[in-house]
Amino acid sequence: MSGELKLLKPGTHFMMGNIACAEAALIAGCGFYAGYPITPSNEIAEHMSRRMPQLGRHFIQMEDEIASIVAVCGASAAGVKAMTATSGPGFSLMMETIGLSAMLELPCVIVNVQRAGPSTGIPTFVGQGDVMQARWGSHGDYELVVYAPSTVQEFFDLTIEAFNTSEWLRIPVIVLSDEVVGHMYGRLEVPEYDKIKIINRKRYSGPREEYLPYSSETLVPLFVAAGDGYRIHMTGLTHDERGYPSLEIEDSHKLVERLVIKVRKNAKNLWKYETLYLDDADVVVVTFGITARSTEEAVKRARSEGLKVGMIKLLTLWPFPEDPVRVASQYARRMLVAEINMGQLIHPVREVAECPVAGINYPVGYVPPPEYILDGIRAAV
Structure with missing residues (x-):
């Protein structure tokens, strides 16, 4: 126009x-x-x-x-x-x-x-x-x-x-x-x-008779759009490499395993997180979203009081960035998880942490003020 x-x-x-x-x-x-x-x-x-x-x-x-x-x-x-x-x-x-x-x-x-x-x-x-x-x-x-x-x-x-x-x-x-x-x-x-990096899905351009919409030769099959002239079949049923429903154990295993592994194998490339004051931290606060802003202020105030506190802000929640959390926990006496709920992110943190983990939970509907998180930090030190 x-x-x-x-x-x-x-x-x-x-x-x-x-x-x-x-x-x-x-x-x-x-x-x-x-x-x-x-x-x-x-x-x-x-x-x-x-x-x-x-x-x-x-x-x-x-x-x-x-x-x-x-x-x-x-x-x-x-x-x-x-x-x-x-x-x-x-x-x-x-x-x-x-x-x-x-x-x-x-x-x-x-x-x-x-x-x-x-x-x-x-x-x-x-x-x-x-x-x-x-x-x-x-x-x-x-x-x-x-x-x-x-x-x-x-x-x-x-x-x-x-x-x-x-x-x-x-x-x-x-x-x-x-x-x-x-x-x-x-x-x-x-x-x-x-x-600005822009990625587009990889497309198939080979012989039509050889195309398999859900080929297991690669973790991520090459794509063709509906209407491109290729034979494709889409179903929510467990399907074979052609996309047709299948009851065979081999087809089920190949499909579901690939759906899972293509993310798990790339997990480290998908993890995004930021850290603050981890070098000498006795207490590490793990957080995300809007709560990270209050947490950062609380951690800085704790530092001004002489408390050895650090912070991990997760930008990727899933797949959970287990390595940075685990490594930080190996040097900390305690980990805290700050979030506006009654305790959700705390569960994957507890799965990987090698030190005690406690939650700083705040009533839903409201952003925890830095002082509230600071009180939780003081109690943990």
């Missing part, structure tokens, strides 16, 4: 987190967005409804969250980068089809701007109660990747990273934000476009 608006210009911006997420998706190449309104993610859909047509791309408001994630999978099957955004109740409704996306190896991005729960909870208040659901919400054996931003900049960066990871491994990737990160305004640095 004449006079269409271009991508967000490189440079410095002051922007809401949800809007930064939407603009990052456009830069990453998102060509299809399907969603249903839900607080506190609405700004993403609203922004995309305006920007996608400006760029000649496709936005559709569906009748509910189930239809939204199904439409996203359909667009991905047609070879288009696709995403949706939601929050707690809508995220629950999407679970079955997220599992279908993993089974069919259809790349897509799901943004969950967490709110206070359970159930309807407090729609306009913050929460971090979807950590386990993001990893284990759909049934069966599969692996996916979950990123958790704590700043506007990270929301932008990790949204692009989510598209890249999704395309690379042909999996659904979740960006687990929260109400405060989604609604806060902050500084955003957009690099020059040629400095």
Whole structure:
């Protein structure tokens, strides 16, 4: 269309987190967005409804969250980068089809701007109660990747990273934000476009009669889009390399093992985290999302009191970054896990830590003030 608006210009911006997420998706190449309104993610859909047509791309408001994630999978099957955004109740409704996306190896991005729960909870208040659901919400054996931003900049960066990871491994990737990160305004640095890494799924271009949609020769099969002229078959049933349903143990083993191993073998390349003051830390606080901001201030205050405290901020929640947590625990007397829930991330920390682990839990709906976390640190020293 004449006079269409271009991508967000490189440079410095002051922007809401949800809007930064939407603009990052456009830069990453998102060509299809399907969603249903839900607080506190609405700004993403609203922004995309305006920007996608400006760029000649496709936005559709569906009748509910189930239809939204199904439409996203359909667009991905047609070879288009696709995403949706939601929050707690809508995220629950999407679970079955997220599992279908993993089974069919259809790349897509799901943004969950967490709110206070359970159930309807407090729609306009913050929460971090979807950590386990993001990893284990759909049934069966599969692996996916979950990123958790704590700043506007990270929301932008990790949204692009989510598209890249999704395309690379042909999996659904979740960006687990929260109400405060989604609604806060902050500084955003957009690099020059040629400095931004963009990954597109690898496509098959060989003889049509030799194509196997779910070939086990590689961890990530080469992709062809529906309509490209190749024979493809997609089903949520356990299937063979052709995509046809199979009851054979060999087919089940090859398929499910590959769905899991393609993430596990690349786990170290997927881990993103930041550390602070670990060199001499007797106590290490593990945290993520908006809670990391309060935790960083609390750790700095503890240091000013002479307490040897360090911090690990996880940007990747799943696959869980077990090595940095384990190594830090080998030198610490105690680990603490700060989160806005009654204890979720603490479980994978306890699985790998070699020192005692305790939680600093805060009521859902509210961001823990630094003093609250500092009190937990003092009690642990």
